[in-house]
Amino acid sequence: MNENFYITTAIDYVNGKAHIGHAFEKILTDVIYRHFKQRFDKTMFLTGTDEHGIKIQKTAKSLNILPIELCNQNVESFKNSWKLLDINYDKFIRTTSDEHKKIVQKIFEKLLKQGDIYKHSYKGLYCSGCECFLNEKDLENGLCPTHLKKPEIVEEENYFFKLTKYKDAIINHIKNNPSFIIPSFRANEVLNQLENIEDISVSRSINNVNWGIPVLSDSSQIIYVWIDALSNYITALGYDPDKEEQNETFKTFWPATCQVIGKDILKFHSIYWIALLMALNLPLPKHILAHGWITIDETKMSKSLGNVLSPENILNSFKLETPDAFRYYISSCANCGKDGNYSDIDFKEKVNADLANNMGNLLNRSLNILIKYFDGEIKDEFIVENEIIKIAKNTINKVIENFDKFQVAEATFEIMTLLNVANKYINDQAPWSLAKNGNLKEAGIVLYNVLEVMRYVSVLIYPYCPNIASNIAKQLKTNINIKLCDLGKNNLKAGKIITKEEIIPVFLRLDSEFAQNKK
Numbered sequence: 097m098n099e100n101f102y103i104t105t106a107i108d109y110v111n112g113k114a115h116i117g118h119a120f121e122k123i124l125t126d127v128i129y130r131h132f133k134q135r136f137d138k139t140m141f142l143t144g145t146d147e148h149g150i151k152i153q154k155t156a157k158s159l160n161i162l163p164i165e166l167c168n169q170n171v172e173s174f175k176n177s178w179k180l181l182d183i184n185y186d187k188f189i190r191t192t193s194d195e196h197k198k199i200v201q202k203i204f205e206k207l208l209k210q211g212d213i214y215k216h217s218y219k220g221l222y223c224s225g226c227e228c229f230l231n232e233k234d235l236e237n238g239l240c241p242t243h244l245k246k247p248e249i250v251e252e253e254n255y256f257f258k259l260t261k262y263k264d265a266i267i268n269h270i271k272n273n274p275s276f277i278i279p280s281f282r283a284n285e286v287l288n289q290l291e292n293i294e295d296i297s298v299s300r301s302i303n304n305v306n307w308g309i310p311v312l313s314d315s316s317q318i319i320y321v322w323i324d325a326l327s328n329y330i331t332a333l334g335y336d337p338d339k340e341e342q343n344e345t346f347k348t349f350w351p352a353t354c355q356v357i358g359k360d361i362l363k364f365h366s367i368y369w370i371a372l373l374m375a376l377n378l379p380l381p382k383h384i385l386a387h388g389w390i391t392i393d394e395t396k397m398s399k400s401l402g403n404v405l406s407p408e409n410i411l412n413s414f415k416l417e418t419p420d421a422f423r424y425y426i427s428s429c430a431n432c433g434k435d436g437n438y439s440d441i442d443f444k445e446k447v448n449a450d451l452a453n454n455m456g457n458l459l460n461r462s463l464n465i466l467i468k469y470f471d472g473e474i475k476d477e478f479i480v481e482n483e484i485i486k487i488a489k490n491t492i493n494k495v496i497e498n499f500d501k502f503q504v505a506e507a508t509f510e511i512m513t514l515l516n517v518a519n520k521y522i523n524d525q526a527p528w529s530l531a532k533n534g535n536l537k538e539a540g541i542v543l544y545n546v547l548e549v550m551r552y553v554s555v556l557i558y559p560y561c562p563n564i565a566s567n568i569a570k571q572l573k574t575n576i577n578i579k580l581c582d583l584g585k586n587n588l589k590a591g592k593i594i595t596k597e598e599i600i601p602v603f604l605r606l607d608s609e610f611a612q613n614k615k
Contacts, residue, residue, distance in 0.1 A: 100138040102349035103129050104329050106357045106365075107146040107189065110170035111155045114177035116438060117358075117397060119407040120390045120426055124504055125356045126183045127427045130559035131499045131507075132353075134580045140349050142332050143178070144189035145171050146325045148318075150300075153307040163307045167192055181407055181419045182562055189332040191324055199331040200324050201312045203376065204255075204298070206337045207323075208313065212258050212375045218297060219251035229297060242360055255299040255317060262371035263293055269370065269380065277366055278385045278502055279433030282359065286366045296368060298323050326369045329355065330378070337376060351379040354502060359433070362386040385502050388435035390426070405438065413440070414606055420561035421447040421603065427560055428508040432501065444606045450508075451564065451603040454515045455553065459568060462522065462546045463599050469531040470540060472594040474547070478540035479590060484521050485545060488514055488552040489584045495556050496580065511556050518549045547572060548588050555583050567602045 105125045108118055122143060129141040147167040156166040171190060178185065189196060207213045220229040223240040230240060230247050239246055267290055270276055270283055277283045299317040300308070308318035333346040342350075357365050365384050373380055389396070392403045410422055425443050430436030466472055491514045498507035522542065530539035551574050558565035558576060569576035573593045578586070 099136045100348055100353075101129075101132040101136045102140045102333075102352045103132070103142070103354045103356065104352055105143045106361060107144040107191065107325060107328055108174055109146045109149075109151065110167050110174070111151045113170060113173045114406060115397065116392070116405045116407060116410070116426075117390050118174070119177065119181060119422075120436065121356060121358060121387060122178055122183050123181060123423050123426050124387055126181075126185075127423070127504050127559045128354065128356070128499065128502060130184065130562070131495075134555070134558070134578075135496070138348060140187070141185045142187050142189060142329065143183070143185045144187075144328060144332070145174060145191065146328075147171070147190060147192045148308040148324055149321060150305050150307075153305065156307075164192060177407055180411065181423065187332055189328050191328060196328060196331045197309045199336060200309050200319060200327050202337050203327055203372075204319050204323055205312055207257065207372075207375055208255070210375075212261065213255050213298060214258070215253060216256045216295075217251075217253045218256070219249065221247040222250040223247040231292070231294075233292070250304075252301045252304060254297045254301070254320075255311070255314075256295045257298045257323070257368075257371070257375075259293055259295050259368065259371050262374045263290055265374055266290060266367060266370050270366070275383060275501075276380075277362070278383055282362060282386050282433065286362060289363050290367060293367065296322065322364065322368050323372065326364070326372060329369075329381075335378075352381040354383045354385055355381050356385045356387065359386045359388055383502065386433060388430055388433060390429075391435065391437045393439045394437055410438075410443070414444075418563040420564045421451060421606075424451060424508070424557075424560045428505045431505050432503045447603070448605045448607070450512055450515075451561070452605040454512060454519065455557070455564075456601055456603040458515060458519055458522065458546065459550050459571070460599065460601055462543055462550070463571060463594055464596075465528055465531070465539075466543050466547070467594065467596050467599065469528075469536065470543075471592065472596070473592040474544055474588055474590050475540055476590045477537055478544040479587065480541045480544070481548070481587075482541070482545055484517060484549055487517055488549050491552065491556065492580055492583055508560065511553060514549065514556075515553060518546055518553075522546050544588065547593075551586075551588060552583060555580070564602045567600065571598060571600070571602075 103125055105121055125141065129139065133139045152163050152166060156163040159166065175188065204213065222229050223245065267287060270287060274280055277286060298320055299311060300320045302316055302318050305318050305320065308320060309324055311317040311319055329352060330350060333349055334343045335346050336342065355365060370380055391397070392405055395401065395403060397404050407422065411419060416422065425446055429438065491510050494510040495507045498510065525542040527539040527542040530542065550568060551572055554565045554568035554572065554576060555578055566576050571594055572588065574588065
């Protein structure tokens with residue numbers, strides 16, 4: 097297809113290391129990205145790190161190191177985590193990069209020159225966790241509702257962005273584009289926040305915050321958070337506000353197809369970011385996907401509770417050689433926009449049921465029957481499609497429909513439903529009994545149809561489980577790198593596809609003796 101697809105994640109704040117909450121967003125985004133690579137020709141996936149601000153400054157000082165040293169250490173930690181989880185991003189942006197900083201300064205000066213930024217003395221309640229000023233009405237029992245801390249009173253002269261100027265335009269855009277904010281029920285939250293919106297501070301005095309990008313025209317000020325961090329989505333594409341004609345990368349991929357963020361920063365992306373784009377006269381992203389949070393055993397993650405899990409913890413505790421099982425579980429544990437939960441028990445039960453039993457066992461026993469009675473060969477006379485292939489083709493459409501709405505967990509239900517149908521089919525038809533009774537052609541037809549379904553499944557499950565899917569395709573001698581539009585046009589070919597030595601379980605039950613002793 098000649099369509100372009102650009103997806104972004106929130107950039108992670110580097111005053112700590114990656115945990116399961118960060119992993120949830122990156123895996124979710126990677127699954128979406130891999131799916132759309134199966135459909136579109138030109139695709140891009142951006143992630144990165146947010147490296148300026150008071151929290152970095154304070155944390156680095158407490159460790160007696162420079163802020164950039166802290167950033168460098170934690171950036172590597174994030175990158176290593178994403179490598180471990182097979183996060184297949186195209187570009188990783190750091191807000192401390194020279195390229196990003198230069199463009200952010202240009203953006204600030206452009207907005208200042210055109211009157212969208214002005215200087216103003218201000219006294220207010222500042223939450224360093226949110227990196228923004230809060231109103232009294234935003235507080236719960238005097239505390240920031242997100243970080244459960246009392247904001248500090250800050251009084252200084254800053255530059256402010258005329259957010260209120262774009263209030264009506266943002267309201268109209270949200271109301272006129274019902275799929276702009278996903279899930280749609282979040283749109284009302286944003287519209288309510290817009291009712292009392294005020295202009296926002298976009299700089300801090302260098303006397304209070306010195307770790308940031310300097311304002312070119314005012315050495316007393318540091319560009320703060322929102323223009324710096326939010327602009328990464330376009331600076332990564334090479335956007336330059338001084339140029340009338342943007343480069344090909346920017347023209348190809350902007351506006352973003354989908355910007356994936358946590359629900360806690362939806363306000364900043366659906367209001368602040370949109371207003372900035374309007375001020376720059378740039379197209380708006382097509383969709384903002386606000387995912388929920390991950391709890392641990394139904395409890396919110398907290399350092400004080402000691403329940404902050406890293407993806408490495410989970411992979412190591414279950415001795416997982418690839419991240420596929422964790423990727424599958426984490427991307428299917430919550431419906432679109434809802435909160436999810438991780439527990440060791442649920443993780444083991446779900447991946448055993450779906451990946452080991454429903455999928456892996458079906459492939460394994462089908463291939464073993466093919467070996468036993470047909471020496472691993474599919475004969476021409478076996479290639480007779482029945483109703484189950486129609487169901488498989490229809491599943492492609494259902495999966496696409498779900499991904500078009502960014503319903504990642506819901507799409508796994510369709511894939512597992514297809515596998516349920518295939519398991520019922522092979523149990524009802526009992527090809528082993530047909531072969532024993534001399535009905536070899538009928539047995540071969542059953543096996544062909546089941547294995548053909550597995551070919552569909554390998555491609556559909558690939559975004560979630562790239563290693564498992566590739567192993568399935570390898571054992572079927574089929575191509576995993578196929579566009580979804582071509583999936584139904586191909587089929588397993590006649591000939592010998594496998595030997596007994598080539599049959600390898602694609603996923604072992606986590607409680608199996610063999611799995612426990614693999615390392």
